Amino acid sequence: MIKVRNLVKDFKTEYGTFRAIDDVSFEVEKGEVFGIIGLSGAGKSTLVRCLNRLEEPTSGTVNIDGVCINDLDKKSLLETRRNIGMIFQNFNLFEQSTVYENIAYPLEIIGMNKKEIEATVEEMLDFIDLKEKRNSYPSEISGGQKQRVAIARALATKPKILLSDESTSALDPANTEQILNLLRNSVKRYNMTIVMITHQMEVAKNICDRIAVMENGKIIESNTVENIFKNPKTDRTKSFIKSLPDAIEDQIFDPDEFNGRLMRLHFDSTVAKRPIVNNLIKHSNCTVNILSGNINRLAKGDVSGYLTVELDGSDEDIEAAVLELSKQNVGVEVL
Ligand SMILES: Nc1ncnc2c1ncn2[C@@H]1O[C@H](COP(=O)(O)OP(=O)(O)OP(=O)(O)O)[C@@H](O)[C@H]1O
Ligand SMILES: [Mg+2]
Incomplete structure (x- = not known):
């Protein structure tokens, strides 16, 4: 669906x-939710803006659904952009227009007739569950509702791709969940492909299929969401994940304050249904002390979680326990 090859963007300053x-290259499949994470200034927004040529790439190619968008003239570019919706952190609604007018706007631009516009806006209002706010102005609705309107406006022309730049950053957890549900439904109902920038770990875990980590204008690592969080390949990704706002709270454990060995056991759906701790206690000579744990629901109904434990015993016993856990597909991180 999206193929980016050797993309470079230089700014004159x-x-x-x-x-x-x-020199960034990556691909996003149809129907996939592709997350981009990274420190401030890493280049996330610039990269996403290059996908619809809001920012002109300096070199490299962007291929959208089989069309190389780099060489398109203005008219063809506008047509292609119809297939690419975009939402932002600050919603970017027209303050002087009602909810209805905001959603109708892109449809007017593409020259839809009044009747079709009415039907489409109604459909979108129904989709975002805001029919009763059709005549309200942005100043009269909540942040979560504003973002729902922004999504409706972005999806009104039925684009194939939605670009989302920190679209949930300004929202509280309940509204964030609602927006994520809406995005999940967009993928299902409109067969959308989503590229989303986020700095919220829970957002990345909850909705993305794959994640790319950006640093200094490069993608330093990309993988399935499970693997990025469970087995980050580079130390930089590891420390970045730890720094995310809702990162797991394990840093409060100081290994020096414990007699045994501190470990974080990472597990996925296959493991979550098995009595891992029970087996560990039964089959190893270590004592097991559970310190903390968490489980997250991922896109597609999978789960991913961790348990922080203290294992106390001889070196051999601990080694044997770690080996056994690894055999059972539990990721073991020694803290
Ligand atoms: N128009 C511009 N002119 C010059 N430099 C720019 C321009 N736009 C972005 N940059 C620089 O490019 C780098 C990447 O910016 P970008 O906005 O893509 O970062 P980001 O990863 O989205 O950061 P954040 O998480 O803070 O939104 C930054 O160092 C920024 O200062
Ligand atoms: Mg940005």
Whole structure:
């Protein structure tokens, strides 16, 4: 659906040329939710803006649904952009227009007739469950409702791709959950492909299929959401994940304060249904002390979780326990 090859974006600044995107390549499949995470200034927004040429790439190619968008003239580009909706952290609604007018706007731009516009806006109002707010102005609705309107406006032309730049950052957890549900439903109902930037770990875990980690204009790692969180390949990804706002709270455990060995056991759906701790206690000579744990629901009904435990025993017994856990597909991280 989206194929990016050797993308480079240079900005001219008063100090010379600044390379914001540095030779980035990746692909996103149809119907996939592709997450982009990374520190502030890593180049996430610039990269996403290059996908619809809101930002002109300096070199490299972006292929959308078989069409290379780099060489499109203005008219063809506008047509292609119809297939790419976008939502932002600050909603970007027209403050002087009602909810209805906001959603109708992109349909007017593409020259839809009044009747079709009415039917489509009604459909979208129903989809975002805000029929009763059709005549309200943005200042009269809540942040979560504003973002729902922004999603309806972005989806009104039935784009194939939705680009989302921190669309849930300004929302509280309940509204975030609602927006994520809406995005999940968009994938299902409209067969959408979503590229979403987020700095919220729970958002990434809850909705993304794959995640790319950006640093200094490069993708330093990309993998399925489970693997990125369970087996980050680089130390930089590991420390970045730890720094995320709702990162697991395990840093409060200081290994020096425990007699035994501290470990974080990571598990996925296959493991979650088996009595791992029970087996560990039964079949190893270590004592097992559970310190903390968490379980997350992922996209597609999978789960991913961790348990932080203290294992006390001889080196051999601990080694044997770790080996046994690994055999059972539990990821073991020694803290
Ligand atoms: N128009 C511009 N001119 C010059 N430099 C720019 C321009 N736009 C972005 N940059 C620089 O490019 C780099 C990447 O910016 P970008 O907005 O893509 O980062 P980001 O990963 O989205 O960060 P954040 O998480 O803070 O939104 C930054 O160093 C930024 O200062
Ligand atoms: Mg940004």
